[in-house]
Structures are given as structure tokens and as C-alpha cells.
Amino acid sequence: MKRFQFAVLLFFIVLVTAGITTSVFVFGNGKNVLKERSEFEKLYTAYDTLNKEYYKKVDPEKVVNGAINGMFDSLDDPYSDYMDKEEAASFHENISSSFEGIGAEIQELEGHIIIVSPIKGSPAEKSGLQPNDKILAVDGKSIQGMNASEAVTHIRGEKGTKVKLTIQREGVEETLNIEIVRDTIPIETVYGEMLEDGIAKVQITSFSTNTTKELLTALNDLQQEGMKGLILDLRQNPGGLLPQAIEISSLFVPDGEILFKVEDRAGNIEEYKSSNNNNSDTPLVVLIDKGSASASEILAAAVKESANVPLIGEKSFGKGTVQTAQDFDDGSNMKFTTSKWLTPKGNWIHEKGIKPDYEVSLPEYASLPYISPDKELKVSSSSNEVKTAQEMLTVLGYDPGRKDGFFDDKTKEAVIAFQKDTQLEANGVLKGESTIKLMELVRQHIEKNDTQIQKAVEVLKTLIDA
Structure with a gap:
């Protein structure tokens, strides 16, 4: 077993992110040397047997990483995991003041990667990601069973590049495919x-x-x-x-x-x-x-x-x-809950x-799901996206005539009225810029009719007058 150098003791690590700063609290430095112990004999035997007798050549680094990953998986703790060199590099980037990604906090929970929170002004927020959304796949590749560190390596990327997330949202039957353009995450907080x-x-x-x-x-x-x-x-x-x-x-x-x-x-x-x-x-x-x-x-x-x-x-x-993080000499890293x-x-x-x-x-409309701008919603269309669009039009004061997911002539009239008011091509079809504008105006409407802010103002006035 390799020796590893104690790097930093983290206090209160925020969940691993897909483009957001990770919190660190440094306590001190030191060393921790693993000694040979009899309980590792079984591990050594398994490694030696695979290395000598497996039908094709074994990658030692991959096998060792897998063994360590297995230890952390057995803890059944979403905040404890092992990161290989690439994942550890991403982890340390998150500690820096500058990063690029989608701007969403994620966590592994019961085998699923879930959104904890999108960051204000980030691509994740603008695309309509919500807390508790489950990410099923990234660019068509399933991430089921991955820990948060592994998922981050798939979600993050350079500014200007696109990533498509397949989302499962509570209360929505169909999965959502949300395409997000990565960007520099706002550092103003x-x-x-x-x-x-x-x-x-x-x-x-x-x-x-x-x-x-x-x-x-x-x-x-x-x-x-x-x-x-x-x-x-x-x-x-x-x-x-x-x-x-x-x-x-x-x-x-x-x-x-x-x-x-x-x-x-x-x-x-x-x-x-x-x-x-x-x-x-x-x-x-x-x-x-x-x-x-x-x-x-x-x-x-x-x-x-x-x-x-x-x-x-x-x-x-x-x-x-509370978590501790330790770096191995080869650049990999592990973090685990200590208190x-x-x-x-x-x-x-x-x-x-x-x-x-x-x-x-x-308001209930604050939880309306995302509509993919790539989808064309027009007369005779029937889908959950149409139902969502009808509900959004209603929120903005346009009467689609129905909210059951069937796009009829009355819904087309509402779309045309919306498009005229927003100086868009008035063709009665929701796609691309029209869809994006519809969702943007609904978000603005939510901000103007924020029931939580309204209650806060009410309570605060009583405190001021007291």
C-alpha cells in the first residue's frame, strides 16, 4: 500500500458541484502512514490472483482505484468518496475562485445524482433546473451508480460547450432533456x-x-x-x-x-x-x-x-x-465524514x-417544468410540453382555451398574441426563441409575485413597528 500525505482537513464540505466553489476550512497538516495488517491479506490475495491469472492484462491502477472505491461505497454515505487523479483535479478546481460549468450543486443520493440547487444567474438556473431533479444521463450516457465526483467530470466543461442532461422531475411523467451551454459561473455572491x-x-x-x-x-x-x-x-x-x-x-x-x-x-x-x-x-x-x-x-x-x-x-x-479530505501522493484524493x-x-x-x-x-406555477426549445409545438401537437406551455401562457395572461396538453386553434391564437407582444415572429408555433422567451417571462413573473418575499415584508414590518 502506498503512503499518502495528509493535505487539508476540510470542515463542512458542500456537496460536490458541477461548476461551483467547494467550501474548505483548513485545520492543519500532518502525516498518516498505513501499516501492513493481517486484514489486508485477503485483498492482496485477490489482487495477486487477478494480476497473474485473469485472462487479459490487468491495469494495476484501475484495480486499486476500484478497490478503494468499493470501501467508500460500502459506507453508504453520499459525502464520502474516493476521487481518482482526474476527479481530484476537478475537486481542487472547485476550491478556486474561478471555474466553468453549468453552475449547479449536485449530490449522490441512493444511487442517483440529484440537483441540490442551481446558482443564481448560472446556465443551470436559466435552463430551468430545479432542486431535487434527478440527472439520469449526460449527453445520452447513463450516470446511474456514479458518485458525485464521477458525475461532475461528465457535466463540467469549457465555456461555450454544450451538455445535454436527461432529467427526472417529481410530478412529471416523462423525462426532460435539457441542453445547457456551459459558461463561467458568476463569482459575485x-x-x-x-x-x-x-x-x-x-x-x-x-x-x-x-x-x-x-x-x-x-x-x-x-x-x-x-x-x-x-x-x-x-x-x-x-x-x-x-x-x-x-x-x-x-x-x-x-x-x-x-x-x-x-x-x-x-x-x-x-x-x-x-x-x-x-x-x-x-x-x-x-x-x-x-x-x-x-x-x-x-x-x-x-x-x-x-x-x-x-x-x-x-x-x-x-x-x-463534517468531512475530511486527504490527497494521495499520485494526485488522487479521498474525503470522508468525520463528525x-x-x-x-x-x-x-x-x-x-x-x-x-x-x-x-x-405559487404552483413556479414549479412548471422546462420546455426544450428544440421541440416544435404547433396545432395538433399533444404532449406534456404543450400542457406546460398552456399553463405558462395562462400565467402571463394569454388564454389558450385549455390546459390539457392538446394544441388547438385557440392555443395557437394565444401563442400568436404572445409573439406579437414580444416582437417575435407571429406564426403560432412555439419553438426556439419563442419558447425561451416564454420561459424567461414566466421566471420574471415569479420574481414579481414572490409570495415568500411578500410574507417576509409583512413580518418585517411588524418587527420595525414593534
Whole structure:
């Protein structure tokens, strides 16, 4: 067995991504040398037998990698896996501040690769990917049984190249084929704006190297504009760098109060506390949803349990474990779960998520599936895509006459009206630019009629007036 060098101890690794920063918390350096032990005799015997007697030449590196992969598969832990040299290289690229891909956080769950959250402004978001979408195939090749690291190598790619994902979505009978053009993933992570009556909204899309700095700048600008209350939007935030989450949590949690705890296998618990004595006294509410994971859950739990900040939206994703990563001398890598993190009150949210104080869902049309622009929807067409298009037209105020998936003359009239209003060729056929524009306007409509934001404003006003 080869010796391996201990490279970095990661605390709170966000799920492996297909084009997004992976969070790292470095604790220290050291060595760990594997010693020869009797329990490995069976492994050696199997290796030697295959190497000598298999009917064709065995690739030693491939066989050893397979054996290590088998060890990690046996743990039945989606956050523990072995990465060969290529996968490890992708893993380390994710730690850098610049990357190219589709911009979606993915995770292996029960043999499936699922979307945790698309990133704001990313190709994944623009193409209509949603949390909990299952990726069945990439460019026609099945990825069933792959771990997240393996799947990433198929999904990621250079800016401008295309990748086609075959998606299974809950509540949709047919699979969806979504073509995405890879791009540079936006590294800006904080978006601030004034809403109404002195209420400001700041969205944090992930916790990257400069997130705290970006947030402080945004808050300062909003203060100058007369901010009286703040909505902190952590929806669709898959996590990121833990130190950033700690710094940001400390902005809103009183000095000395617990942010989170870490419990090891022996039951030993270490507490992490707020170290900022200049906390803001601006009334605050926080938005979460099923795409809020990892570091964003630490922040949400910290402000909820240590600062009595109301949470609004939907139950969060639920990741409450801690991982270690180690590099082998040949460039391969392994990461595995070492402990779990707990909320300030000692709650373990793993696979449970954080329940908001005010449960509010987005309108049903916010979950409408993606329509492939390559498909031609016209009179006499009958499909789920037509049904989705009819529902989208209805949302935008165009009457298709029916919403059962059959494209008739009334639906054509609605499409023509939509095309005329958007300066597109008014041919009554949904394809290409018309389909893309339809989906874009529905997304804009969802943003303008955001029921979760509306509830946040309502709650925040009561806090301001209190």
C-alpha cells in the first residue's frame, strides 16, 4: 500500500458541484502512514490472483482505484468518496475562485445524482433546473451508480460547450432533456436592493472568498439609502466556505452566543461562538428553501436559535455532517465524514432540514417544468410540453382555451398574441426563441409575485413597528 500525505482537513464540505466553489476550512497538516495488517491479506490475495491469472492484462491502477472505491461505497454515505487523479483535479478546481460549468450543486443520493440547487444567474438556473431533479444521463450516457465526483467530470466543461442532461422531475411523467451551454459561473455572491418602505433585500447565492466583503459593502450602501429592515435571502444557496458563514453569522448574532457545535464519534462537542461585538440592530428576517444547504443552514440555524430571527419559506435541504479530505501522493484524493455539526441548541438537522417559523410556498406555477426549445409545438401537437406551455401562457395572461396538453386553434391564437407582444415572429408555433422567451417571462413573473418575499415584508414590518 502506498503512503499518502495528509493535505487539508476540510470542515463542512458542500456537496460536490458541477461548476461551483467547494467550501474548505483548513485545520492543519500532518502525516498518516498505513501499516501492513493481517486484514489486508485477503485483498492482496485477490489482487495477486487477478494480476497473474485473469485472462487479459490487468491495469494495476484501475484495480486499486476500484478497490478503494468499493470501501467508500460500502459506507453508504453520499459525502464520502474516493476521487481518482482526474476527479481530484476537478475537486481542487472547485476550491478556486474561478471555474466553468453549468453552475449547479449536485449530490449522490441512493444511487442517483440529484440537483441540490442551481446558482443564481448560472446556465443551470436559466435552463430551468430545479432542486431535487434527478440527472439520469449526460449527453445520452447513463450516470446511474456514479458518485458525485464521477458525475461532475461528465457535466463540467469549457465555456461555450454544450451538455445535454436527461432529467427526472417529481410530478412529471416523462423525462426532460435539457441542453445547457456551459459558461463561467458568476463569482459575485451578494445582490442587494431596496424594496419598499425602507425594507431592503440582500440575496447571498453562496459563501465564497469575498462574500463577507461584498455583504458589508451592500449593507453600507443600503444603510445610505435609508434601510429600516433587512430580508436576508438564502434560498437556492448550496453553501460554501465555512469561515465566511461564521463571519456573516457573527454580524447578526450577539458576541459570545453559539453559532454551531461540532460532535465527534466519541461524543465530544466543540462550540463555535460569535466573535463580533458590533452586531447590527436592524430588524432582520431570513428566507430559506429546499435549496438552502450546508453553510447557509449554519447561518439560518445560528440566527434563529441564538438571535431569535424569524425564518420564512420552506424547509431547508438538511446536511449536518463534517468531512475530511486527504490527497494521495499520485494526485488522487479521498474525503470522508468525520463528525456532525449541531445547531446552537444541539439539534442535528441532517436529512431533516430546518423548519421555518413561517412556512410559505411559491405559487404552483413556479414549479412548471422546462420546455426544450428544440421541440416544435404547433396545432395538433399533444404532449406534456404543450400542457406546460398552456399553463405558462395562462400565467402571463394569454388564454389558450385549455390546459390539457392538446394544441388547438385557440392555443395557437394565444401563442400568436404572445409573439406579437414580444416582437417575435407571429406564426403560432412555439419553438426556439419563442419558447425561451416564454420561459424567461414566466421566471420574471415569479420574481414579481414572490409570495415568500411578500410574507417576509409583512413580518418585517411588524418587527420595525414593534
